[in-house]
Amino acid sequence: MGRPPCCDTVGVKKGPWTPEEDIILVSYIQEQGAGNWRAVPSNTGLLRCSKSCRLRWTNYLRPGIKRGNFTEHEEKMIIHLQELLGNRWAAIASYLPHRTDNDIKNYWNTHLKKKLNKMKGGDMSTTHDGHNSSTISKGQWEKRLQTDIHMAKQALCEALCIDKSDPKMLPHSATYPVISTPPTTKTVPAANSSTTYASSAENIARLLENWTKKSSNLAHNLLSSSPSEGTICTRMLSFNSSNYSDVSHESVISAEEQLDPQTHDDQQETQIPFSMLEKWLFDDAIAAPQGQEPDHFMEDLALAETTVDLF
DNA sequence: AAACCATTCAACCGCAAAACA
DNA sequence: TTGTTTTGCGGTTGAATGGTT
Numbered sequence: 001m002g003r004p005p006c007c008d009t010v011g012v013k014k015g016p017w018t019p020e021e022d023i024i025l026v027s028y029i030q031e032q033g034a035g036n037w038r039a040v041p042s043n044t045g046l047l048r049c050s051k052s053c054r055l056r057w058t059n060y061l062r063p064g065i066k067r068g069n070f071t072e073h074e075e076k077m078i079i080h081l082q083e084l085l086g087n088r089w090a091a092i093a094s095y096l097p098h099r100t101d102n103d104i105k106n107y108w109n110t111h112l113k114k115k116l117n118k119m120k121g122g123d124m125s126t127t128h129d130g131h132n133s134s135t136i137s138k139g140q141w142e143k144r145l146q147t148d149i150h151m152a153k154q155a156l157c158e159a160l161c162i163d164k165s166d167p168k169m170l171p172h173s174a175t176y177p178v179i180s181t182p183p184t185t186k187t188v189p190a191a192n193s194s195t196t197y198a199s200s201a202e203n204i205a206r207l208l209e210n211w212t213k214k215s216s217n218l219a220h221n222l223l224s225s226s227p228s229e230g231t232i233c234t235r236m237l238s239f240n241s242s243n244y245s246d247v248s249h250e251s252v253i254s255a256e257e258q259l260d261p262q263t264h265d266d267q268q269e270t271q272i273p274f275s276m277l278e279k280w281l282f283d284d285a286i287a288a289p290q291g292q293e294p295d296h297f298m299e300d301l302a303l304a305e306t307t308v309d310l311f
Numbered sequence: 312a313a314a315c316c317a318t319t320c321a322a323c324c325g326c327a328a329a330a331c332a
Numbered sequence: 333t334t335g336t337t338t339t340g341c342g343g344t345t346g347a348a349t350g351g352t353t
Contacts, residue, residue, distance in 0.1 A: 008314050016321070016347080038338065054339075055322065068320095090341060105342075 013047040017056050021046055025053060026061050034062075059102045066098035070107055080103055080110060 017025075028044045037050035046053065059065075070078075074096055081092040082218060089101035089108075096104065 110319055
């Protein structure tokens, strides 16, 4: 007997999510907070398994997600971090705010891998992830371990900072892993959800645009049908008034600044160590020839750690 | 215009770790 | 301590789309 499926396959819908489903999910998370995914399908009536709901939220609907158009800046970071951490996309994503691990993974597989192949003259005698598995050095494993420890420390530090600060900041902090914060998607309180919801609306606004074009009648029906549905659509459409054809980092931040400038200030504060890491990444990318390990990595991390200690 | 091929990316699957009872 | 449930992660797939012949 094989492993049982993660959820009943009978009556479970698969494939692309519809805007209607997105609205239901976003609305539910706004009310209940992210977490307890097991309960989401039954509580929302969505014919999706819990995994699918979580994935849709974390990779697409979650607020603050920046999609497509990777900058050269981000590209270099990914290449560098991949070199250090391997295919640990979640860890890499923690260094790139507003990017999901899935997005980074896709970008790596579709763009960067080829790019590096070309740069190395097609000489890829390494494994699929660019590492030679048989010759991976002990030092590299140590560095990985050190990085993990460092990340854990920072996560703890941030958690302690949050405890001290306004509890309302928690959802925002949990949503934006400004620096190596492990995803903290455990049950997020519904409080302060207006900020997160606004960004969620931005994320699905583009879908809604097409959707309303296709079925303007349906949108109208939603507005005028049940009170709850009407509320959902009214909320969505109210956000639709702003221009977010391209949900860039800047636009997300500025939109949130308008809603809650304090949160942005806090975010900037916690970004200090991240900027240092970035500096290291780019300094090193420029200084070091391809494939060379940065010797001063741990030094700089230690320096960053000192900065974190200031909290 | 149609067929074919390549690319992209959202979503699924299976496993492992974490959380819980 | 152990067994079960839930969550998170990385690899993979396949539909959609765009480009080429």
